[in-house]
Amino acid sequence: MAECGGNMACGTCHVYVQQSYFSRIPEPEEMEDQMLDATASARQPNSRLSCQIIITAALDGVEITCPESQI
Amino acid sequence: MAGLTKVSAAAPPVLDIDPFATRYLENPYHFHEVLRGAGPIVHIPKYDMYAVGRYAEVQSAFADWKNFSSAAGTGLGHVQKGSALRTPGPIVEADPPEHTKLRSTLNRILSPAVIRGWRDDFEAEAERRVAAIVQRGEFDAVTDLVEPFILRVLPDAMGLDDEGRENLLPIGDLTGNALGPRNDLFIESERRVEPLLPWFNSKFERAAMLPGGFGEKIWQASDTGDIETEKVMPLIRTFLRGGIDTGVSGISSMIWLLACNPEQWSALKAEPKLVRQAFDEALRLETPAQSLFRTTRGSFAFAGCQLDDDVKVMCCLAAANRDPAQWADADNYNVKRSTIGHIAFGTGIHVCIGQMVARLEGEAILAALLRHTEILEMNGPARHKLSNTARRLAALPIRVGRKAN
Numbered sequence: 452m453a454e455c456g457g458n459m460a461c462g463t464c465h466v467y468v469q470q471s472y473f474s475r476i477p478e479p480e481e482m483e484d485q486m487l488d489a490t491a492s493a494r495q496p497n498s499r500l501s502c503q504i505i506i507t508a509a510l511d512g513v514e515i516t517c518p519e520s521q522i
Numbered sequence: 523m524a525g526l527t528k529v530s531a532a533a534p535p536v537l538d539i540d541p542f543a544t545r546y547l548e549n550p551y552h553f554h555e556v557l558r559g560a561g562p563i564v565h566i567p568k569y570d571m572y573a574v575g576r577y578a579e580v581q582s583a584f585a586d587w588k589n590f591s592s593a594a595g596t597g598l599g600h601v602q603k604g605s606a607l608r609t610p611g612p613i614v615e616a617d618p619p620e621h622t623k624l625r626s627t628l629n630r631i632l633s634p635a636v637i638r639g640w641r642d643d644f645e646a647e648a649e650r651r652v653a654a655i656v657q658r659g660e661f662d663a664v665t666d667l668v669e670p671f672i673l674r675v676l677p678d679a680m681g682l683d684d685e686g687r688e689n690l691l692p693i694g695d696l697t698g699n700a701l702g703p704r705n706d707l708f709i710e711s712e713r714r715v716e717p718l719l720p721w722f723n724s725k726f727e728r729a730a731m732l733p734g735g736f737g738e739k740i741w742q743a744s745d746t747g748d749i750e751t752e753k754v755m756p757l758i759r760t761f762l763r764g765g766i767d768t769g770v771s772g773i774s775s776m777i778w779l780l781a782c783n784p785e786q787w788s789a790l791k792a793e794p795k796l797v798r799q800a801f802d803e804a805l806r807l808e809t810p811a812q813s814l815f816r817t818t819r820g821s822f823a824f825a826g827c828q829l830d831d832d833v834k835v836m837c838c839l840a841a842a843n844r845d846p847a848q849w850a851d852a853d854n855y856n857v858k859r860s861t862i863g864h865i866a867f868g869t870g871i872h873v874c875i876g877q878m879v880a881r882l883e884g885e886a887i888l889a890a891l892l893r894h895t896e897i898l899e900m901n902g903p904a905r906h907k908l909s910n911t912a913r914r915l916a917a918l919p920i921r922v923g924r925k926a927n
């Protein structure tokens with residue numbers, strides 16, 4: 452949903468990233484880490500805020516799954 | 523023009539108007555157009571300030587806290603010098619690094635998980651109030667529904683007792699006026715609040731916080747050293763000043779827009795899952811905090827113009843949210859629009875920390891209205907309260923009921 456428009460203030464853009472691609476995304480900064488602890492669906496090892504993922508060639512073909520609930 | 527600015531950045535064009543003149547406050551859309559039309563950034567001589575109203579520039583100014591500082595106050599008055607001298611607000615009027623640590627602590631105290639815990643209470647309260655009021659058939663949505671609702675749920679979540687809560691409304695009004703110049707609006711709302719100050723100040727005390735509220739959690743964060751003790755009371759004041767009137771404004775405007783646009787009401791009836799979008803779209807069009815200020819730090823080039831150091835910049839969020847360069851059919855209320863990127867909650871490091879609370883409030887009221895009434899119509903003219911920086915309905919006569927067969 453991405454309600455806050457990428458400001459790391461809502462957690463509604465929570466997604467699960469395909470394991471094999473996960474390490475290709477730079478580590479989350481502290482604010483994102485904090486927000487991931489408070490998302491509507493439980494945080495998984497492959498959880499990220501999609502608003503913080505910069506799509507690069509390295510991510511070509513990645514599968515992203517939306518959790519059950521984002522609010 | 524463009525040729526000149528390439529050689530060496532020129533000073534911003536002059537816009538010789540008073541944005542706080544009654545005629546602009548009464549017709550903010552006209553002001554927005556004038557501001558956007560005058561240039562990417564302008565100089566307004568009357569207040570020796572810059573002003574921005576196009577989406578691209580408002581967004582970049584808010585994103586750039588180094589050049590556009592909050593530490594000299596987010597109103598027109600410069601809090602570090604002259605007649606407006608005062609202690610800046612602990613979170614809103616702080617730059618990094620002071621801002622960063624406090625924000626991180628508050629993010630924990632007001633995390634989406636905490637806010638989800640309030641959902642049942644907010645929904646039950648909205649259900650109770652809406653069910654009761656639709657029985658009447660006619661009512662004022664601002665004074666009979668939205669104000670009492672917000673004064674119930676937000677102070678409850680904070681852990682404030684019941685006594686005197688209605689005082690928070692004139693205090694909210696002062697907040698909107700005090701961000702502007704010291705004109706009659708400002709002085710008059712200050713005069714109304716003056717006798718309420720002893721009550722208001724007593725509400726920040728630790729002893730005033732009921733257990734379980736986020737007010738108590740802010741106090742507890744001072745025990746662990748996460749928040750400096752002297753910042754606690756100003757912080758609680760910030761929440762009470764910034765979190766009430768904005769919410770009343772946003773929800774009232776949403777009801778107004780739906781009552782004026784029956785096809786949008788029908789669209790929602792058909793697709794009730796659009797409630798949150800309907801609220802955000804109302805915030806976009808009727809941005810509660812119309813303008814906020816920043817102060818330039820250093821002399822630098824911005825939008826092709828050379829800016830001077832230590833000058834106030836009026837950032838008109840409301841004009842940006844209606845900028846036709848950013849939004850198709852910018853002036854139309856459309857519950858199906860993607861509102862992502864609207865800046866009614868600000869953007870950047872100070873982006874509203876209460877935005878998920880506000881959305882929960884808006885969603886709870888609108889979902890209850892959708893359940894309880896088939897029609898939602900105007901029952902007389904709406905009236906706005908004049909304010910230096912707030913967009914706020916004062917009266918909203920509404921009629922509800924079943925469709926005539």
Ligand code: HEM
Pocket residue numbers: 592596613614615625760761764765766768769772805809810811814865866867868869871872873874875876877879880
């Ligand atoms: C529709 C309702 C609301 C609107 C339109 C709104 C708008 C805003 C805006 C525009 C800002 C940015 C200020 C700046 O950049 O200078 C802000 C910040 C803030 N808001 Fe809200 N707000 C709303 C509701 C709330 C609520 C319900 C709360 C409290 C529960 C709240 C607490 C705050 C706080 C503490 C900040 C300062 C954050 C910081 O400086 O890091 N707001 N709000």
Ligand code: FES
Pocket residue numbers: 452453454455456457458459460461462463464465486500501502503
């Ligand atoms: S869009 Fe709000 S946290 Fe990503």
